Amino acid sequence: MEYKDKQELKWLIAELIISEIHTKDTALREVVNWINNFDRGR
Numbered sequence: 033m034e035y036k037d038k039q040e041l042k043w044l045i046a047e048l049i050i051s052e053i054h055t056k057d058t059a060l061r062e063v064v065n066w067i068n069n070f071d072r073g074r
Contacts, residue, residue, distance in 0.1 A: 042067055 050059040
């Protein structure tokens with residue numbers, strides 16, 4: 033998988049998380065957690 037594709041996937045899922053949570057502070061924490069987990073390969 034190309035790095036660019038992984039970045040796009042991160043942002044797609046980040047947008048999904050944000051759109052479902054609606055509270056920006058909570059969404060941001062969820063996105064940060066998700067991206068950190070993603071970067072660790074989980």
